[in-house]
Amino acid sequence: MTNWDEAVAPEVERFAEALLDSATADAPSDAAFRRTAAVLGLGSLLGSGALLVSGAARASSGMFAKVGATTVATSQGSAAAAGSTLVLAKWAGTGLLVGITTVGVSQAVFPRDPASELSAPVVLMSPSVQAPALSVRRLHGRAFSHAPPEVAAAAPSQAPSELEVEAVVPAVRAESRSSAQLRSQANAKSASENHVADVVSASLASVESLHLSAPAGEGVGGLGKDAHAGAGPSRSHGMVEKSAGVGLPVAQAAFAAPPKSVGNAFAPTDGLQEEVRLVDALRAAVVRRDEWSLWALLTKYDREHPRGELRAEVAAIRARALSGSR
């Protein structure tokens, strides 16, 4: 507060004080400071943006009187900025890696196409394969070590979802041959449930002997009943044993499948009926000229019945659709 040495009206005094106070906030620009530093040959002050900015901001509070502190603060600010950049880059890289890993794991754990899983056959038997053998396959790209080359090459495109027991059929074991034939018959046409049970029994016996070749914790035996107790329908649908009522201890331990779905899964005509339904739907789509449905159904058929009985018929429908004729 200024001592004015004179009797003045309070409002005039306040006005005069306000005018004088307004001068304290007046400050030069950073550019003026840099130019002067450059003229004086003080190159060390040219790049010190933090000093200039903070100096201008705090100048009104007497910051310029702290020369040493300001210089230290400037160097610390520059170092902190450089460190922040490195830390940011480091965390960005780490986040990218974690993201890639997470996406990969999620794709492996969760199937891409639940619909195809739901409708996947219990035992993928190909009539062209001569003898059954079981390969324990977990996730993508696992196993197939026991499958013949043609099967191993074709199998990854089927994109298996979870641990599943797949009957691929190399001509390996004589004891399995008769069961494979029975199984092929059952899958193709009208084998009875007892026959299917025999097939499964034989196949699971192979599984029991083969799953030991799988890595610990990944084979059939490595998955306990509890592990699949809450599994979704795709997993239970693909696994057969318990409800088939054929007494399959290994399979029971490994896959606790709901009886209802298991029974349907092993119905020998189920796959064929589904194929017939799809072909009928395809024909209807052709008649309606419903291209969207047609190609969706063709895709579904290819996905669900890569070795279907009615492939020739579907190929004919596809050819007609491509040619544009009914």
Next chain:
Amino acid sequence: MRHNTSEMSAQAELAEPFAECDAGRLERLLVAHFQPVWRMLRRLGVDVASVDDEAQQVFVIAAEKLHLIEEGKERAFLFGTVYRVAANSRRSRGRKREDSDSEAMDIMRDPTPHQDELLGQKRRRQILDEVLEQLPFDQRTVLVLSELEGMSRSEIAAVLDLSEGTVASRQRLAKQHFLRLAARFQARLGAGAVK
């Protein structure tokens, strides 16, 4: 007017005369006193367009005579230099001062359009400069050094090479004059000019 880093580097390379002086001391001098010097130049009437150049001139002079400046008396030297640089600037200004005076008279004649801006610090600073502009330069310098820079009478006396009695006399006269001018401005601008 913008100056990029390359231009500044070129200027730094040309600063041969100061290469032999104590760079550390000069750096501390610049960092510590650049703002007060710049602010004092403004309050002593150096216009905005040339205040940066005049501030630079002050430090060029200080760099040239750095070896002559005693430790602890840098501020006195700088403010004395500011006083002389500002005085020279005022003398060479001529026509600009007349413009400023006419602007001040415009403010007093027609204060109404500016009523809404009066609470702004920039506006108050503009009025301050107009009031200071009407003070005699000697009184203005003493008022700025004492009231704005907070210097004691002895310090002002050392800076201006005057006796303390002379400084006290100028200080008293400067305050009286400033108050009268402030009262006039306030009366013109209205009671609510500054709250």
